[in-house]
Amino acid sequence: MQTEQLVTLWILFIVTISGNAIVLFSTWRRKRKSRMTFFVTQLAITDSFTGLINIMTDIIWRYTGDFMAPDIVCRVVRYFQVVxxxxxxxxxxxLSIDRYHAIVYPMKFLQGERQAKVLIGVAWSLSFLFSIPTLIIFGKRQLSNGEVQCWALWPDDSYWIPYMTVVAFLVYFIPLIIISVIYSIVIRTIWMKSKAQAVIISSCPGGKTSAGYSSRGFISRAKVKAIKYSIVIILAFVLCWSPYFLFDxxxxxxxxxxxxxxxxxxxxxxxxPALNSAINPLISGLFSNRLCPPFEDRRTRRLGGTFRDRSDGGQEMQVLSKPEYI
Structure with a gap:
């Protein structure tokens, strides 16, 4: 299946790099960048490097057969793959923690703009820290079948069991528990606020809410859409990574x-896992109305004028100019 695997890897590489490049270009062009835009950018950067370092090195090794580079290159490449x-x-x-603060503590969320950068800084710092053992574990070695590969330098294969168990818990199971608890609280908060909103609607003339807010209780449509995007991204992560870790x-x-x-x-x-990096930009495109601004502008002109031209007053323009999704 060497040919089929190479074709699959090339398709994943092209989709991953091109898709995330479009996402990064879209977020770079935005004049008003929100905190959600920042997280989408970070996710696209991670997926792009996954394509360049993880998928491309796998493609190269399948062409060469043996690992041709020096031992130091083996250790560095493996290190960044694990990072x-x-x-x-x-x-x-x-992203889950940030959405938690956005929904559960919206006032503190607005006051803490540095929180997003701190969360991402901690995420990358832990990634570099937990990956340090890779520099010691992996190295260039000759396997029993005569191949020279970048592989673990264990005394015997029994060491794989504790190593992969620890990695599985640090990379997948513990983060999944944290994410599940966070979104359970978020969904419960949205449900409780929807009840409070129902009471307010019943007391308002005509039963209408303020412009720009959903029926879920003083939660803007942009926030609700961001929550939906986050949940879909996490579901894609679970579907792609669960078989990998369970099988290992x-x-x-x-x-x-x-x-x-x-x-x-x-x-x-x-x-x-490589498929996950290719799917993420497709999900971003599904939820974003501004992934391709030139096409959006062309469609707007085709419909007849801009939103500002068609609005009768300031209220419609104010609602339509609210950032969708991020």
């Missing part, structure tokens, strides 16, 4: 039979 492994998760945790844990404990089906499943599952 991106941690960062892809911890950026999502940071079962494989390390020798709980999987040595069959041809296991080999084919392994080939597919090993590509799922």
């Amino acid at each position: 991106l492994l941690y960062a892809s998760t911890y950026v999502l945790v940071s 844990i079962l494989d390390n404990f020798n709980l999987l039979p040595e069959t041809k089906e296991r080999f084919y499943a392994s080939v597919i599952i090993q590509n799922l």
